[in-house]
Amino acid sequence: MNNNIYLIAFGTFGNPNGFRQSFYDINKNSTNIRDITKGVKTFDLNTNAIKLLPKAKIYAIRKENINGISAISYAVYNYAKEPNSDRSGTFIGSSILYINDIAEENLTTSLINDFNETIVAKNTIKDTITVTHSDNLSVSKPKDFDKVSSLLKPIDDINFDTFTGKNLVVYTSVKTDRLPYLFASSLTLLNIYDTIYFTDNSEVIEFVHQRGIFQWIKSKDFDLAIETQQQERKQKIQHSISEFGNEKQQLENDKKRLVNDLRLQIENNTKIHLENEQNLNESKNNLHKIEEYYSLFAKQIDEYIKKLNSGQNLEYVQKLYNENKQIFISSINEVKQPRFTNKIPKTKGNSQLRIETLQPTTTTQPESHEVVYDNSNYNLKRKIGLFKRLTALLTILWISTVVYFTWFNTDNKVQPIAVKKTTQIPPETPQPTVPNLNPKPNSELNQNDLGIISKQKIKGKSSKEIIDIIFQKNPTDIAKHYKEQKDVYWQVLIKENQGCFEGNTCVKDSLKHVPSYKQ
Numbered sequence: 001m002n003n004n005i006y007l008i009a010f011g012t013f014g015n016p017n018g019f020r021q022s023f024y025d026i027n028k029n030s031t032n033i034r035d036i037t038k039g040v041k042t043f044d045l046n047t048n049a050i051k052l053l054p055k056a057k058i059y060a061i062r063k064e065n066i067n068g069i070s071a072i073s074y075a076v077y078n079y080a081k082e083p084n085s086d087r088s089g090t091f092i093g094s095s096i097l098y099i100n101d102i103a104e105e106n107l108t109t110s111l112i113n114d115f116n117e118t119i120v121a122k123n124t125i126k127d128t129i130t131v132t133h134s135d136n137l138s139v140s141k142p143k144d145f146d147k148v149s150s151l152l153k154p155i156d157d158i159n160f161d162t163f164t165g166k167n168l169v170v171y172t173s174v175k176t177d178r179l180p181y182l183f184a185s186s187l188t189l190l191n192i193y194d195t196i197y198f199t200d201n202s203e204v205i206e207f208v209h210q211r212g213i214f215q216w217i218k219s220k221d222f223d224l225a226i227e228t229q230q231q232e233r234k235q236k237i238q239h240s241i242s243e244f245g246n247e248k249q250q251l252e253n254d255k256k257r258l259v260n261d262l263r264l265q266i267e268n269n270t271k272i273h274l275e276n277e278q279n280l281n282e283s284k285n286n287l288h289k290i291e292e293y294y295s296l297f298a299k300q301i302d303e304y305i306k307k308l309n310s311g312q313n314l315e316y317v318q319k320l321y322n323e324n325k326q327i328f329i330s331s332i333n334e335v336k337q338p339r340f341t342n343k344i345p346k347t348k349g350n351s352q353l354r355i356e357t358l359q360p361t362t363t364t365q366p367e368s369h370e371v372v373y374d375n376s377n378y379n380l381k382r383k384i385g386l387f388k389r390l391t392a393l394l395t396i397l398w399i400s401t402v403v404y405f406t407w408f409n410t411d412n413k414v415q416p417i418a419v420k421k422t423t424q425i426p427p428e429t430p431q432p433t434v435p436n437l438n439p440k441p442n443s444e445l446n447q448n449d450l451g452i453i454s455k456q457k458i459k460g461k462s463s464k465e466i467i468d469i470i471f472q473k474n475p476t477d478i479a480k481h482y483k484e485q486k487d488v489y490w491q492v493l494i495k496e497n498q499g500c501f502e503g504n505t506c507v508k509d510s511l512k513h514v515p516s517y518k519q
Contacts, residue, residue, distance in 0.1 A: 054127070060198070065161065100155065156187075170216070453511060466493075
């Protein structure tokens with residue numbers, strides 16, 4: 001028993017049954033087999049288009065789709081009268097149904113003839129059917145039928161999803177040595193015709209011709225049609241080979257372009273990396289210098305305190321202090337401030353090849369690229385703050401010393417010294433430069449678009465929430481270009497909307513300027 005090959009017997013049995021067909025040698029309890037037996041089309045003939053006449057025999061091959069399953073069937077029809085009826089065009093016959101794979105045509109021809117001969121011999125007397133239903137037919141399994149499952153081949157180049165509704169009748173010899181060729185050649189025509197019939201009976205052909213429903217051709221025209229199909233297929237193959245060749249050339253060109261682009265990006269990134277390394281080394285050296293300047297001036301202040309405590313002249317100590325303080329400030333200002341590091345762009349290759357004939361579906365979140373700043377400016381602010389505190393401390397000590405010598409030193413009459421109050425102007429601290437967006441914005445949202453953002457109740461929202469709202473509402477002019485520069489975009493937004501933000505929180509109901517880029 002094979003679940004991919006089925007033996008079917010059929011016939012016309014007169015009143016009350018009419019045409020009936022039955023499967024043999026099957027497991028009727030199998031769900032798959034029940035689907036096949038219920039879904040397969042009947043092998044009944046359209047007697048308005050083709051009819052069996054006495055002594056006539058018709059072979060047929062057809063394709064069908066049984067609930068999504070591809071199937072090829074081979075059938076043979078024999079003229080036979082119905083029991084208790086003189087109706088014309090009646091018959092008895094058999095079929096082999098293949099699922100997904102088929103056997104070699106020589107083997108199929110042998111099996112179908114063997115099965116058919118047994119059915120005719122056991123169920124007809126003088127060309128008259130002796131039973132009244134296909135279930136009652138006496139059948140025998142063809143020789144070597146159980147070996148067929150190991151000799152199957154795939155069904156190639158047949159479209160089982162499209163059916164034309166056309167049928168072809170071929171007037172040709174149906175001898176045993178001719179049938180394998182007819183069956184094999186017909187496979188290429190099953191994309192044009194759903195069923196192809198073969199007969200050597202001229203009266204059957206005359207009937208088909210008179211009715212004009214089915215197309216019919218002679219044997220030589222059939223051979224020509226097969227040859228034409230083969231030539232067309234060769235042309236299609238050659239055309240596909242040519243297209244593949246062009247595709248390969250495009251692939252090579254695309255490879256060269258992409259590799260060159262990526263190589264150039266790598267070279268640029270290497271250059272930027274070296275520049276960043278030089279900047280970092282320079283910043284480290286400058287940081288070391290600044291630390292030394294502060295340490296040196298702090299030690300000098302300690303010396304001034306000692307001098308005053310030991311009774312040295314106040315004006316002289318103050319003069320030294322002012323001179324060294326000016327030197328200290330000049331030294332600090334001469335040190336180059338740390339530069340922002342250049343951001344190395346993310347290397348991404350884009351192929352220019354496009355999917356055209358193939359039908360190929362995850363949306364990934366873009367990576368967050370934070371702009372990295374050197375924190376030496378922050379350190380400088382801390383240092384200058386320390387300097388201010390030290391200056392204040394020195395002033396207090398100086399005043400204390402003056403008071404001491406003026407009021408409490410009775411041995412040395414020191415007259416009070418008029419102290420000229422000097423205002424120390426702290427050096428300007430460099431402000432961080434807002435990085436540039438890439439591409440540089442060339443437009444901004446209009447009042448209508450700003451109103452849409454304001455409707456989202458942005459007051460009190462964080463920087464991340466506001467950026468997400470702006471990008472969501474403007475996918476083309478903003479998100480498309482700056483989705484990987486969110487931190488830079490946030491700084492630009494703060495700069496363009498002075499007074500709208502405190503820290504990372506929006507304190508206004510609306511924004512004034514939202515940069516965008518229009519192509």
